[in-house]
Amino acid sequence: QKEVEQDPGPLSVPEGAIVSLNCTYSNSAFQYFMWYRQYSRKGPELLMYTYSSGNKEDGRFTAQVDKSSKYISLFIRDSQPSDSATYLCAMNNAGNMLTFGGGTRLMVKP
Amino acid sequence: DAGVTQSPTHLIKTRGQHVTLRCSPISGHKSVSWYQQVLGQGPQFIFQYYEKEERGRGNFPDRFSARQFPNYSSELNVNALLLGDSALYLCASSSGGADTQYFGPGTRLTVL
Numbered sequence: 441q442k443e444v445e446q447d448p449g450p451l452s453v454p455e456g457a458i459v460s461l462n463c464t465y466s467n468s469a470f471q472y473f474m475w476y477r478q479y480s481r482k483g484p485e486l487l488m489y490t491y492s493s494g495n496k497e498d499g500r501f502t503a504q505v506d507k508s509s510k511y512i513s514l515f516i517r518d519s520q521p522s523d524s525a526t527y528l529c530a531m532n533n534a535g536n537m538l539t540f541g542g543g544t545r546l547m548v549k550p
Numbered sequence: 551d552a553g554v555t556q557s558p559t560h561l562i563k564t565r566g567q568h569v570t571l572r573c574s575p576i577s578g579h580k581s582v583s584w585y586q587q588v589l590g591q592g593p594q595f596i597f598q599y600y601e602k603e604e605r606g607r608g609n610f611p612d613r614f615s616a617r618q619f620p621n622y623s624s625e626l627n628v629n630a631l632l633l634g635d636s637a638l639y640l641c642a643s644s645s646g647g648a649d650t651q652y653f654g655p656g657t658r659l660t661v662l
Contacts (some may be wrong), residue, residue, distance in 0.1 A: 444592075446592070448590075481656075481658070483637075485653070521659075528653070537606050537608060538593070541592050542591055542592045543591070543592050
């Protein structure tokens, strides 16, 4: 079993929809949680960075962390075709290495 | 300000050859990490360097090595290339070892 599990998708939604992306993890030592967006053949771009449990909002993006359930989510409101990309969750325990999920491919159709 | 830069963008090698990939971190960042991303998967951690010292190593064979220079740039070396080494190699920089990591565009390596 992988340390971080993420549904690979693809997830296809109409423009304007609310998108929910999720990851589950098994290592209770993880404290820092990140979401990256990766366009095809490009490097990952940091979207959200959260510490411990709770919610964090930035524009159309909201990140949620539930450490008791070992479950994190990213919500995208008013989704746009330009949001079409692969979304990677990542986490670490204040150490060095990031542990990534496998990524969810999102397609937002006009 | 320039982000993380990597070179080359793309290269093709044959099995058994050696390759060197280069990374320049964001100005002021002292830590560099390397990741391998196979097509369709998430990145896998290879190495982290901070202030020229190795701070972490992932589950990769000894064919993989890296170093960091006094200007904080870094090289990743892979010897005796295998077909399975074909991947996008990503470099990430952070101001400190445990801080947020920012990724470069990657180097796409194809091994024939």
